Amino acid sequence: MLGGAFFALGAGSAPPPRKVGGPSHMLGIGTDLVDVERFARAASRHGAGFLEGLFSPDEIASCSRLRRRSEHLAARFAAREALLKALGTGLVEGMSWRDMEVVPGVAPGVCGMELRGGVGEAARRLGVRRVHLAVATTRAVAMATVVLDG
Numbered sequence: 001m002l003g004g005a006f007f008a009l010g011a012g013s014a015p016p017p018r019k020v021g022g023p024s025h026m027l028g029i030g031t032d033l034v035d036v037e038r039f040a041r042a043a044s045r046h047g048a049g050f051l052e053g054l055f056s057p058d059e060i061a062s063c064s065r066l067r068r069r070s071e072h073l074a075a076r077f078a079a080r081e082a083l084l085k086a087l088g089t090g091l092v093e094g095m096s097w098r099d100m101e102v103v104p105g106v107a108p109g110v111c112g113m114e115l116r117g118g119v120g121e122a123a124r125r126l127g128v129r130r131v132h133l134a135v136a137t138t139r140a141v142a143m144a145t146v147v148l149d150g
Helices: 038-046 047-056 057-064 069-087 117-126
Strands: 025-035 100-104 112-114 128-136 141-149
Touching: 025 038, 025 069, 038 047, 038 069, 038 100, 038 141, 047 057, 047 069, 047 112, 057 141, 069 100, 069 112, 069 117, 112 117, 112 128, 117 128
Parallel strands: none
Antiparallel strands: 025 141, 100 112, 128 141
């Protein structure tokens, strides 16, 4: 499984730039926006099977404990879409939405992604060593950006 992290960077705290070909280089970037209300309507209309087809049991359980559940689920969906854009593949045969999981990071408010199955294999073929994930939500929109390092 590939792990990653979201790094909250304040003014003056950005890491130094990395040279391509050095110890690490960017392989892909993807961003996605999800309309929270539209996502919530789809989840309501299609029932529990909709969420179970997209998310791991741990993700569903952790979001269910939160006050604004739909925002957090929409952000996790945006993370999946952003990852597929960063890989440059979209969701193709042999891949599943559940091959991607947003997981807690090392500190509150920090998250990463675990990849397995067809998505994990595509990432390995591309040479991905690290997945960086940034998410943001409002009551209306959930956004995620994924950067892949090799």
